[in-house]
Amino acid sequence: MLKAVLFDMDGVIVDTEPLHRKAYHQMFNDVSIDVNEDLYASFTGQSTINICKRLVDHFNLNETPEYLVSLKREHYKIFFENGDLQLIDGVLERIKDYHANDVTLVVASSASMLGIKQIFERFDLNQYFSGKFSGADLEKSKPHPEIFIKAAEFTGFKKSECMVIEDSTNGIKAAHSAGIFCTGFKSKHSSGQDYSLANKVVSSFEEISYSKIVNIIS
CATH class of the missing domain: 1.10.150 (DNA polymerase; domain 1)
Known part of the structure; x- marks a missing residue:
């Protein structure tokens, strides 16, 4: 679950x-x-x-x-x-959906912690997330699984109860190596990436609403 x-x-x-x-x-x-x-x-x-x-x-x-x-x-x-920055279509609705269903949310990004905080403050996302992990603060970068292993441990749940959402080849490889279910988010913003190691590939956040994904993870 x-x-x-x-x-x-x-x-x-x-x-x-x-x-x-x-x-x-x-x-x-x-x-x-x-x-x-x-x-x-x-x-x-x-x-x-x-x-x-x-x-x-x-x-x-x-x-x-x-x-x-x-x-x-x-x-x-x-x-x-x-610059003129916007959230990815549908992501805020999905974040709110997970949060309303008591799913613990963590960001695990290769961006610097400063960059992560800038985005979270600009779009008022801190209220939904329990933790932030920056690959810039870790010894190994994606595709090494370190960031997802640490993020999963932070949640307090088993890896089998976690899901990663990634759009890049290196990120998907990292999730796969960590042994965590990975949804590959394939959009117009992430061309030329390899989704073959993802457990599920979607092009819309509606495809992974809480009700549709909750029992796939086991």
Whole structure:
């Protein structure tokens, strides 16, 4: 029986990808590197610090990963403050649905904790969620399962009573490796991702309303 839902944030709760893309590409320009689409797509679901470590290694940069992170975050801050952000269609209704049915909600995102808090304050989501986990604060990034293992432990429920909602290849791999039921959310905001390891694939939050999903989790 469903007792807890572990939400990814980017692409599931809110579509910040366009802002992140602009911030990353501005940072790429700052350090004069050419990141092709295949390489950029492989970053989806990973923390900023791990992405920047990969960039330093891949391009043999003299700059530190931490410096790249600072550049990217400064650009993102500007875009975030001036951008037009909206919640993903149907997600607020589903969050309220789960919360009303006493399901424990936790966000488990590769975004920084600052980024998570910015989104939660902007859209008044704190009232529904019991916990927040940032992959940037952990040793391992998705597709490593650490973030979902810790988030599930936080709820106090068995992994068999939890569900992850993810939209990225790396996030789905992480949930699968953690041994937690994973719903792959396939939308216009998450193209080019692999959903083959997801237990269920949906394109609308209506498909995973509490009444429809509560007894699938066992």
